Amino acid sequence: GNSVTQMEGPVTLSEEAFLTINCTYTATGYPSLFWYVQYPGEGLQLLLKATKADDKGSNKGFEATYRKETTSFHLEKGSVQVSDSAVYFCARAGGTSYGKLTFGQGTILTVHP
Amino acid sequence: KAGVTQTPRYLIKTRGQQVTLSCSPISGHRSVSWYQQTPGQGLQFLFEYFSETQRNKGNFPGRFSGRQFSNSRSEMNVSTLELGDSALYLCASSVDGAYEQYFGPGTRLTVT
Numbered sequence: 001g002n003s004v005t006q007m008e009g010p011v012t013l014s015e016e017a018f019l020t021i022n023c024t025y026t027a028t029g030y031p032s033l034f035w036y037v038q039y040p041g042e043g044l045q046l047l048l049k050a051t052k053a054d055d056k057g058s059n060k061g062f063e064a065t066y067r068k069e070t071t072s073f074h075l076e077k078g079s080v081q082v083s084d085s086a087v088y089f090c091a092r093a094g095g096t097s098y099g100k101l102t103f104g105q106g107t108i109l110t111v112h113p
Numbered sequence: 114k115a116g117v118t119q120t121p122r123y124l125i126k127t128r129g130q131q132v133t134l135s136c137s138p139i140s141g142h143r144s145v146s147w148y149q150q151t152p153g154q155g156l157q158f159l160f161e162y163f164s165e166t167q168r169n170k171g172n173f174p175g176r177f178s179g180r181q182f183s184n185s186r187s188e189m190n191v192s193t194l195e196l197g198d199s200a201l202y203l204c205a206s207s208v209d210g211a212y213e214q215y216f217g218p219g220t221r222l223t224v225t
Contacts, residue, residue: 032212043117043203043216051212089156093212098168099146099161101205101214106155 002026002097006090006104013111019077021107023064023090026071031094033057033066033073034101038087047075047088080111114140117206117217125223131192134220138185138206145187146214147179150201159202162187163209194224 007022025031032051036044048057053068062077073090090104118137126132138145147159158171162181179189185206191198201221205214 034213036216041218043119043218044205046213046215049213093214098163099144099207099214100158100169100171101146101148101156101212102158103156 002028002031002092002094002102004090004092004102004104006088006107009106010108010110013080013109015082015111015113016079017111019075019080019084019109021075021088021090021109023073023075023104024071025073025090025092027068029094031092033064034091034093035062035064035073035075036089036091036103038089038106040086044089080109082111082113085109085111117204117215119202119204119217119220121220122218123221123223125225126194127225128194128196130194131190132194132222133188133190134202134204134222136187136189136204136206136217138187138204139215142206142208142215143185144207144209145181145185146205146207147187147189148203148205149173150203150219151199156203159189191222196224198222199224 034049035047037047048059050057050066055066087106091101120135144163146161161169165181176192181187201219203219205216207214
């Protein structure tokens with residue numbers, strides 16, 4: 001079946017450090033890929049997306065590139081801020097599985113001043 | 114444009130009771146999906162509705178049900194609550210044909 005695997009967390013960084021959160025997906029079909037972010041006590045916010053191979057999604061300094069050859073969609077940010085502290089989820093959708101996103105387990109990011 | 118709204122935000126119920134959660138999608142979005150989020154199982158898909166019809170369903174027991182109204186608002190119902198049903202229930206809406214979903218703030222259900 002379809003699945004998404006995220007790197008084990010949590011991740012703790014100092015402000016202005018480089019961030020990478022790894023995400024791989026099963027290669028069934030040609031899924032659309034997403035990163036969502038969840039702040040404490042809130043729902044999920046769509047951070048960025050990519051719909052086909054080699055697409056790069058970007059938003060608020062975060063980037064992720066759809067790599068079909070490695071079935072990966074790693075999230076990166078060059079310089080994190082304390083306000084980026086949150087839980088990050090990688091997700092895939094696609095095919096006839098209407099309205100269903102399959103999520104990774106989530107990665108807790110904590111950024112210290 | 115207003116976002117996805119969910120009511121109530123918090124709910125405490127006793128084992129054996131039933132509960133109904135409500136979701137209003139973004140204006141113009143006709144697809145509504147529901148998810149259960151728990152620390153142990155993460156985010157799991159419950160079901161999806163479009164034009165008042167359930168199009169997709171996850172692997173949850175029949176105690177979990179839902180419906181959608183003609184204005185696209187949706188409700189989900191859980192009957193005979195169990196302690197393990199304690200979770201954050203998230204609703205998401207999307208434009209038909211688009212895969213990205215927009216989430217509400219969730220309803221935190223606690224079963225005692």
